[in-house]
Amino acid sequence: MTRLEVNLELNRVEGDLTIGVTLEDGVVVDARTVGSLYRGFEQILMGRSPRDAMVITPRVCGICGTAHLYSAVLALEQAWNLPVPPNATRIRNLCLMAEGIQNDLRQSFLFFTPDFCHTRYRDHPLYDKLMADFEPFKGVMHRETLLMTRRVLEIVAHFGGQWPHSSYMLPGGVVTPPDARKILACRSVLDEIGAWYEKRIIGASVDEWLALDSAKDLFTWLEKPGPADSALGLMSQFTRSLDMHRLGAGTPHMISFGAWCDPVSWGPPYNTHLSPSGFYDGDTRQLSSLDQGLINEHVRHSWFRPYTGGLHPFEGETVPDYQPGTDRYTWAKAPRYGDKVVQTGPLAELFISGDTLIRDLHDSEGSSAWLRQFARVRRTAVELVRAREMLDELAANLGEPHYISSSPDAEVDGQGCGLVMAARGALGHWVKIKDGVVEKYQIVTPTAWNASPRDSNGELGHWERSLIGLRVQDPDDPIEVGHLIRSHDPCLVCTVHFLETGKRVRFAP
Amino acid sequence: MVTLFWLQTGACGGDSLAILGAESPSIEQLFSSHGVELLWHPSLSHQSMRLHDEVIERILSGELTLDILCVEGSIVTAPRGTGLYDSYKGRAKMEMVRDLAAQAGVVVAMGTCAAYGGVNAAPPNPSDCVGLQFDGAQPGGLFAEGWRSRGDLPVVNVAGCPAHPHAMTQTLAWLATGLPLPLDEINRPVSHFNTVVHQGCTRNEYHEYDIEDLEPGGRACLFFNLGCQGPLTHAVCNSDLWNGVSSKTRAGVPCFGCTSPDFPRDADLFSTEKIGEVPLRLPLGVERPRYMAYKNLARAAAPQRVRDKKMEP
Numbered sequence: 001m002t003r004l005e006v007n008l009e010l011n012r013v014e015g016d017l018t019i020g021v022t023l024e025d026g027v028v029v030d031a032r033t034v035g036s037l038y039r040g041f042e043q044i045l046m047g048r049s050p051r052d053a054m055v056i057t058p059r060v061c062g063i064c065g066t067a068h069l070y071s072a073v074l075a076l077e078q079a080w081n082l083p084v085p086p087n088a089t090r091i092r093n094l095c096l097m098a099e100g101i102q103n104d105l106r107q108s109f110l111f112f113t114p115d116f117c118h119t120r121y122r123d124h125p126l127y128d129k130l131m132a133d134f135e136p137f138k139g140v141m142h143r144e145t146l147l148m149t150r151r152v153l154e155i156v157a158h159f160g161g162q163w164p165h166s167s168y169m170l171p172g173g174v175v176t177p178p179d180a181r182k183i184l185a186c187r188s189v190l191d192e193i194g195a196w197y198e199k200r201i202i203g204a205s206v207d208e209w210l211a212l213d214s215a216k217d218l219f220t221w222l223e224k225p226g227p228a229d230s231a232l233g234l235m236s237q238f239t240r241s242l243d244m245h246r247l248g249a250g251t252p253h254m255i256s257f258g259a260w261c262d263p264v265s266w267g268p269p270y271n272t273h274l275s276p277s278g279f280y281d282g283d284t285r286q287l288s289s290l291d292q293g294l295i296n297e298h299v300r301h302s303w304f305r306p307y308t309g310g311l312h313p314f315e316g317e318t319v320p321d322y323q324p325g326t327d328r329y330t331w332a333k334a335p336r337y338g339d340k341v342v343q344t345g346p347l348a349e350l351f352i353s354g355d356t357l358i359r360d361l362h363d364s365e366g367s368s369a370w371l372r373q374f375a376r377v378r379r380t381a382v383e384l385v386r387a388r389e390m391l392d393e394l395a396a397n398l399g400e401p402h403y404i405s406s407s408p409d410a411e412v413d414g415q416g417c418g419l420v421m422a423a424r425g426a427l428g429h430w431v432k433i434k435d436g437v438v439e440k441y442q443i444v445t446p447t448a449w450n451a452s453p454r455d456s457n458g459e460l461g462h463w464e465r466s467l468i469g470l471r472v473q474d475p476d477d478p479i480e481v482g483h484l485i486r487s488h489d490p491c492l493v494c495t496v497h498f499l500e501t502g503k504r505v506r507f508a509p
Numbered sequence: 510m511v512t513l514f515w516l517q518t519g520a521c522g523g524d525s526l527a528i529l530g531a532e533s534p535s536i537e538q539l540f541s542s543h544g545v546e547l548l549w550h551p552s553l554s555h556q557s558m559r560l561h562d563e564v565i566e567r568i569l570s571g572e573l574t575l576d577i578l579c580v581e582g583s584i585v586t587a588p589r590g591t592g593l594y595d596s597y598k599g600r601a602k603m604e605m606v607r608d609l610a611a612q613a614g615v616v617v618a619m620g621t622c623a624a625y626g627g628v629n630a631a632p633p634n635p636s637d638c639v640g641l642q643f644d645g646a647q648p649g650g651l652f653a654e655g656w657r658s659r660g661d662l663p664v665v666n667v668a669g670c671p672a673h674p675h676a677m678t679q680t681l682a683w684l685a686t687g688l689p690l691p692l693d694e695i696n697r698p699v700s701h702f703n704t705v706v707h708q709g710c711t712r713n714e715y716h717e718y719d720i721e722d723l724e725p726g727g728r729a730c731l732f733f734n735l736g737c738q739g740p741l742t743h744a745v746c747n748s749d750l751w752n753g754v755s756s757k758t759r760a761g762v763p764c765f766g767c768t769s770p771d772f773p774r775d776a777d778l779f780s781t782e783k784i785g786e787v788p789l790r791l792p793l794g795v796e797r798p799r800y801m802a803y804k805n806l807a808r809a810a811a812p813q814r815v816r817d818k819k820m821e822p
Contacts, residue, residue: 009558009598011551039519039585040635044628049777055765056773059628059670062523106529114555136555137537146537150530154752161760162751163530164523165671168762170725170779175761177726179821185754322588403726477557 001025007034008478010485012111017451017490019463019481020329023472028481031460031467033451034330042318045441050076050411050433053441054167057429060443061491063106065164066099066156067422068443071429073169074261074418078270079433080171080410085401087394088173089263091159093274094186094390096260096420097383098155099163101193103423104346104380105152107489109134109145109231112373115482116238120473126238133234141200141231148196154189155387158182171411173403178394187391194384203230206381213356215364232377239370239483248369248484250466251341252282254348255449257290257419257426260386263393274386275353277419279337287352292417292428297444298334298455301327309456310336313430313442314415334452334461335444343367343462344425344449345489347375350382369466369487376489411436422446424489447491463488510546511685513539513577514568514609515619517551518602519595519629519638520582523671524620525552530752531674534682543682548575565605568612577684578613580606583622583629583638584651594636603651606641610652614660615684616641617667619677624666624697625770626650632775642666642696646770666696668744670767675749676701695770697743702768705793706739707732709747710758711822716740718811719804720818725779728818731763733788736779738766740792759822 004023022030041060045053053072058065070092077084113134121127133141153163159176160168168175176182194206202209203226212218227233239245258277265272277290296310305319320331336342347367350358358375365371415432425446432440452461460468463485472478517525528536536553539545547553548564567573584603585595592601610616618624618641626645630638639650642664648654657663665684667676680698683690691699707713715721715729722729731737739747739758746756746764758764763779766772776782782789791800814820 007598009561011554011558011561039583039629039638043633043635044631047632049779051779052773052777055778056628056631059521059523062521062526062671065521065523110553117555136553137540143537146529146535150532150535150752153530154754157750157752157755157760159760161755161757161762162746164526165767166757166760166762167765168757168760173726175725405724405726476559479557482557 004475006475008475008481010482010490012114012486017485019467019485021467021472021481023475026471026473028467028470028472031464032329032453033332033461033463042441042443045438047437049436050079050431050438051170053429053431053438054170057443058165058167060445062164063103063491064099064422064424064427065166066095066160067420067427068429069167069169070096070420071418071427073171074270074420075416075429075431076171076418077416078418079414079416079431080406080412081268082172082406082410083267083404084261085173085404086263086266087178087397087400087402088169089261089266090390090394091174091178091402092169093260093263094387094394095156095159095168097387097390098152100423101152101380101383101387102149103489104376104383105145105149107423108235108373108376109141110136112486113141113235115479115486118479120479124238124241126234126241129234130238133231144196144200148193151189152193155186158186170403172406173401175403177402178398180395180398183391183395187388190384190387190391197380197384201231201377202381203227203233206384209378210381210385213360215357215360218357218361232374235377236370236374239373242483244483244487245365245368245370247470248372248466248487249367250462251343252367253337253340253342254280254282254351255290255337255342255344255426256349256352257421257428259349259353259421275349275382275421278352279342280348280352281340292419294338295428295444296336296339298336300334300456301329301454302333303328303331304333310339313417313428313444314432314440316430316440316442318442330453332448332451332453334455335449336455339455339457341452341455341459341462341465342449344446345372345375346379346425347372348425349421350375350379369484372487424491425449445491450488451490510544511576512546512548512574513579513681514548514564514575515550515579515581516602516606516609518580518582518606518623519585519636520620520622522552522581524581524677525550527671527674528619528677531678532753533675534678536678539678539681539685543685545577545681545685548573565609569608571612574614575609575612576614577681578609578616579619579681580616580623580641581619583627583636584641585629585636585638587635587637590637606651610641610658613658615658615662615665617665617680617684618642619667620672621668621670621767621769621772624664624668625772627670628773631773640770643770646695662690663692663696665690665692665698668697668702668768670772673701673745673749673751676745693743697768701745702743704743704745704748706742706744706746706756706758706764707792710739710756712758714815714820715818715822717807718815719808720811720815726761728820728822731758731761732781734781735763736765736777736781737763738769738790739764741790742766742768744768761822
């Protein structure tokens with residue numbers, strides 16, 4: 001038996017990622033994910049005015065700053081018990097949807113599908129088609145994704161001034177009201193993206209596609225002219241030919257914080273969403289309602305001052321304790337839900353919110369790299385439909401308030417959390433305010449959930465677990481690992497307290 | 510062809526994402542029409558990291574000429590000056606920047622982090638970040654003040670958080686022509702930093718007549734109470750609109766001065782520090798007594814439609 005320990009580096013993951021794997025006869029038997037950057041955002045916020053979080057936290061991440069802004073504003077509104085006018089929530093949702101569409105398209109066609117053009121697949125029967133669609137800067141999908149994602153972000157700019165990194169959501173609302181000009185300009189953007197999505201990505205109408213509700217119907221539909229020739233069809237045929245619908249299951253548990261606050265009913269106690277939140281226990285196959293009190297973070301295998309078990313983010317601490325050469329191997333913490341390892345992202349979002357097609361696929365084939373990528377493409381259609389609803393509701397409610405001012409007395413000391421579904425999944429900000437300034441700020445990102453290290457109980461993180469059993473042909477060019485990890489839509493810049501040792505990681509057995 | 514290597518250091522990726530939004534030229538056009546050959550970009554290159562390592566080796570051995578090195582992100586120097594809080598294969602990124610910069614025709618700092626340290630260097634600067642050739646407003650960062658690239662240029666600072674998409678692509682396209690690129694006193698290209706954000710702001714009529722907003726969400730000027738740095742900040746945000754349609758100040762978000770070396774200010778970002786009724790920091794170059802006299806007159810002259818904030822920005 002050949003036993004090999006290698007560190008694999010990956011690009012196209014928004015940041016830097018190292019994955020240490022142990023291979024036995026070419027099969028992954030152990031894995032540990034290591035980010036390679038420490039920036040300390042949470043510390044930068046301490047002692048600042050709470051509102052500064054609207055400027056600082058979007059800069060955690062270049063691709064999902066709107067989601068961070070949304071989380072930050074919700075956390076302060078909860079701390080100060082502020083009402084939010086429906087039009088503000090509609091505008092926030094619209095912008096988050098636009099950012100989500102941007103993300104899902106760029107992830108799919110700039111980061112995920114370029115791997116299909118690898119020379120290793122030169123003899124694959126689909127290779128010519130793959131190149132024609134997905135080759136960087138030459139393939140139709142790559143080129144048109146650059147154009148369309150550019151266009152969809154105009155929506156954020158209409159209400160927020162620019163993308164990325166604006167601060168247009170503030171406690172109590174948003175800075176700019178809807179008007180006919182903005183609504184119609186955004187409508188035009190959505191119409192164009194929607195028509196392109198139907199033509200290129202699914203080869204059918206969004207209505208027909210969203211009406212599919214069983215695995216059986218889906219596979220028949222994917223054979224039809226139109227869908228069969230679409231980007232989704234090609235991606236599915238190819239990835240399934242690589243068995244990706246049987247690979248990379250990872251943890252069976254899923255979490256969603258709920259997609260998009262319900263504009264009409266949003267307010268204290270802040271728990272109503274257009275797509276419901278929840279937790280799915282993959283062992284008992286039971287869905288339960290979300291209880292953010294069950295979230296905790298472990299540091300048993302991370303370089304932080306040790307504590308026992310997990311700490312809830314309100315009680316969380318981030319005190320560096322660099323211990324190379326031990327069984328601590330990363331600066332990432334391990335978030336857990338009731339001590340369970342969970343995965344989050346479009347698959348979790350659609351599954352928990354009750355998408356019958358996704359549930360049927362999950363029941364029949366289980367979680368997999370293919371299903372995660374498939375769910376991402378499907379969510380784009382949901383976002384397109386919901387975004388149009390937000391625009392129509394704004395048009396019907398022009399003149400309603402977009403911002404409710406509060407007296408400075410309302411900005412009391414206290415604590416709050418803001419939970420959203422970012423493009424990559426469950427994102428939470430937890431803030432404590434004392435003497436009018438930030439006393440403590442903790443951020444748990446989607447990638448922190450998915451890319452977590454082992455916890456106090458020695459349970460592997462989701463990515464780590466999803467790699468076990470994978471066969472790697474060439475450790476110098478680990479394209480299988482690339483497919484699998486990129487199906488999770490990794491965002492390493494988001495793991496705000498990640499740090500690499502700079503040394504080869506070794507485990508005590 | 511002009512070769513380009515893009516390296517991310519302590520970054521959020523925002524400049525890379527912003528540059529995808531550029532239209533004139535777009536990033537695709539840099540490669541198709543401006544003679545730029547992309548050697549590596551961490552988000553756009555589709556080859557494996559093995560090729561990345563080979564490209565670096567060939568550059569360092571002199572076999573491959575590196576014309577433009579773009580650096581995105583703060584230079585992380587912690588812990589204790591080793592830079593290992595941001596490393597690649599056991600080597601500090603800081604050292605990779607040093608090596609590659611020594612070979613580069615020109616080094617371009619993409620964004621305020623690489624230029625001056627940026628948001629990661631905000632107090633308490635947890636990872637000891639600096640800029641490439643500045644530490645905040647102080648000359649000298651990773652490289653000393655007198656450092657020059659192979660093409661005899663200091664680090665070109667395309668500042669902004671993120672940098673404006675066209676400030677990035679147009680600077681690169683200009684460098685690709687080989688024509689001279691004039692820089693301002695903090696080494697930003699004059700072409701994209703010779704106007705202030707205030708210029709072209711659609712709230713200017715309110716500023717002109719000193720009609721002020723006291724809280725967010727309104728139509729009037731954000732300079733006097735809400736922290737806007739537009740009249741003090743060099744950038745093209747209001748003369749070349751973001752994403753082709755708008756700007757922060759047009760939408761009602763104060764300018765936070767993100768192209769400046771002191772971004773983010775160590776102060777409450779949504780309020781204006783004042784002496785009496787007048788902002789502590791005045792529009793660039795304005796004298797305080799004259800400004801006060803002018804504002805008193807302007808307020809008296811304000812038309813009713815502006816006083817009543819009837820005008821849409």
